[in-house]
Amino acid sequence: MLKKLEKKYSLLDHQLYLLHEILKTNRKLLLFMIMEAICTVITPYVSMYIPKLGVDFVAQKEDIHRTILVIGSFTAIMIVSQALGNMASRGKTMLLNAVRNFYREKLFCTTLDCEYSHVESPEWQDKYEEAKQMSVDWGPWSATTLMLSGMIKLFASIFSFFLYGHIIVSLNLWILVLLIVISAFNFYAMRRAQLHEQSRIDERSQLQRRRSNMLSYASDSRMGKDVRLYDMSGWILQIFNYYRELHYRLRKDVQQHYSYAAFVEAATLFIRDGISYCYLIWATVNGRISLGNFVLISSAIACFSSLITQVSQSFGLMMQAVPPLDRMRAYLDKTDTPEPESAVEIPKRGDGIEIIFQNVTFYYNPGKLILDHLNLTISNGEKLALVGVNGAGKSTLVKLLCGLYHPVEGRILINGTNIRQYKKEDLYSIIAPVFQDAAIFPFTVAENVSLKVIKDTNREKVIKCLNTVGLLKEVEGFEKGIDQMMLHITQKDGAILSGGQLQKLFMARALYKDTPIMIFDEPTASLDPIAESETYEQFDRLSSEKTTIYISHRLASTRFCDRIVLLEDGRVIANGSHKDLLKNCESYAQMYHLQSLYYHKNKEEVV
Structure with missing residues (x-):
């Protein structure tokens, strides 16, 4: 029934997937991303040359007008680049919110459209919460945002790497090699911290979900009486504080690993700056480079090393986004039973409806049969009641007819056609159910x-x-x-509305849909027996000429039906009119007489 959501995708798969969706739905975001990446490269690169040019012009006693023109031009380029970058960043942030909303809606639409078996599956609902929470519900730290933001930073960092590397190579190739080697240690330390955080991200998510669920249950107004009368507030606070303490310890452990990475970064920074600046001073004193180039190369070395840190952080953020995106995409890519290739048209209005359950077997879990080779025919316009104890298979039989589940064995035919040959929406269009848990x-x-x-x-x-x-x-x-x-x-x-008024509203809803098949699956279970019987009789008057199925635990409520079917252990053990079953079926007669004391306003004995 339930597809296991275990599919994994590569980092590149996720990047291409997100870019493809953005290209289709939000091209402005792609433009902002490209603009921000370009400006992130240009702004610091141009800003490095301004002090270098200033020092060179002063040392060379350059004409003041040319100095102002050149430095002013570079400054203008930097300001424009900075402004465009800021504009792109703000626009990107707003549109990233739209991306999260897009996928949040897409996930929600998947829950509305997926097979009903998933809706009733706790495992599937847990997968939905996992897919949604870390992918779109963590704001700027959601996986979709982390992946796209990381792509921008990584692109800018790699491009800047070559620009700054070119400047450093002009001084000495071995300085560049030294910087790469030292930065590699920093990258390794940072990745270890990131990998440790990723290893605990599922645990963090579970803790947050449990704490959120606890807060939601405790805030539910329906629990207000129990919380007060059973003095539950202290217990709830203890549980909430317990989850909060676990979350604090988890975050402390993660931050401790980042502290080690920060120590390695500080140590490598000391070594890098010490060796680099000593060599720069020596080269400047010995006339190998000008003062202007000293300033430029010093800035390039500082920026180059920070790029390594940024590459590590960007890569780490993207890798952190991979597991949540795996879950999100696996949920979105779920496979339901495909629609029939050559779908059959549903019966036309006025054609009449005959329903046949042909040797139908079904179970939710293997080894525990709900319906066991059940055979049943419902004629056109027939008013049929399904009765039996809890677990007899009444509601399951209706779910199968509605196409919410499919038989493990056997077939369900409408006018001789297997209902699996209809499109789902077509099958739904000819059935108007009123369920016990119908919603307002x-x-x-x-x-x-x-x-x-x-x-x-x-x-x-x-x-x-x-x-x-x-x-x-x-x-x-x-x-x-x-x-x-x-x-x-x-x-x-x-x-x-009151309970009785709600039932009338649900009846009006079914009448508005105006379908040839109507189903009433214990919609009056919350009413008293007398009110239920009266409501069912009203259902009968309103559903004339329609094929109607009634489900009830209370046998007296369905006496008006053309035929009553008694289910037991997933099989039809008897069927006929109310009078026939009282006469010929001992199980039915016994159940009816036990219940009948509560069905009559004057508590008169039922014949």
Whole structure:
């Protein structure tokens, strides 16, 4: 059912992937990245020549006008380059936020579009959180931002490396070799610290998720009563502080490794500057280089060494981004069951619907069958009830019919066609379910009925459906009618409906979709038995001429159905009308008589 998200990509793969996406969706960001990289090279390079030219002009007693013109020109180039670089950097920062939002939305859309088996999988949800958190939810430290920023710095550093190296070589090739060797030690120390941080980044992410989840649960208003009555505040604070202490120790350990790298950098800096400046002073005193070149080469040596540090940091940031990007791309590249190559058209309106479960076997986990070679036919327009104890397979059978899961063995046919030959969206379009856990959204009443944005909602149809289910009078009592916002999430005056009113709203939602198949999967489980029975009878009146499936634990609520199917251990053990089953099925009769005491308003005995 669940694809393992273990695929790994190379650093170059990630760079090309991000650049390809940016080229398609955000070319301005690519322009800013190139502009910043170029300005990052030009600005310090030009600025190194200004003091060198000043010293040379003074030593040579150059004409003041030429001096001002040349130095002024270099200064202007530096200022323009600095300004363009700053502009590009600010623009890049804003657009990098857009990149994070783009991938955050892309990840979210994947959860909406992926197979339903993933939605119910805790493992898959954990993978989603991992893919999202470190890739897009860490702000400037998100993997997408680290990779793109690291690419800019690395490009600028490598290009500057050759420019500064050319200047140093003009003095002495061996000075360049010395700088490279010394810088290599610094690079090695920094990479060790970075690799250690990368080795603990998953641990850090888990700690942050646990702490965040703990904070979220503790802040949930639904836990308010338990927190107070069971005096849980001290316990929650202890757990929160425990995670905070673990996180502090982890960060301390990481920073300790960076401290060692900083010590190596300081030692190599002392050796580098000592040898380099001693040689420069000797070369200047002996007339091998001018004072101007002394200033230029000194600046080049300092910049060259800092470049090595920048290369190490840039490379480290990009490598730190690789594992999170692996997870993000593996999640985005997940493979669902492909759509049929030659999809069959769904039944047209008025064609009638016949559903056949043909030798269907299914399990969520191997070795624990939910449906065991089940066979069942549902005729066109039939009102059929699925009953049985918990775990009998009622809801699973409905999920299979909806295409949310696929049988391990056997087939499900609609009008003789295997439902796997339909496109998913086509199959969904002919089924209107009302589930037990149906949701209300913080939008208007009309949008909650149509489940479409308001501009695509047929207002007359919404009103008709609300009137049909008997909810229009209550909705018209709202200040804004069908335009009234629901819940208190986005507006304080959001409408709140009672349990019975919610069921009517869900019925209106199913009627608005207007499909040939309707499914009611225990949507009234929170109601009392009498209210449930009345609601189901209303469902029956509203779903006339449609093929309708009812699921309920309460057998009395489904007496009106044309046929009742009793499931046990994933098999059909009996089916027929309510009267037939009472007469011919001992299991059904026993269950019904045990429940019947609670179903009658006057507690009269059921015949």
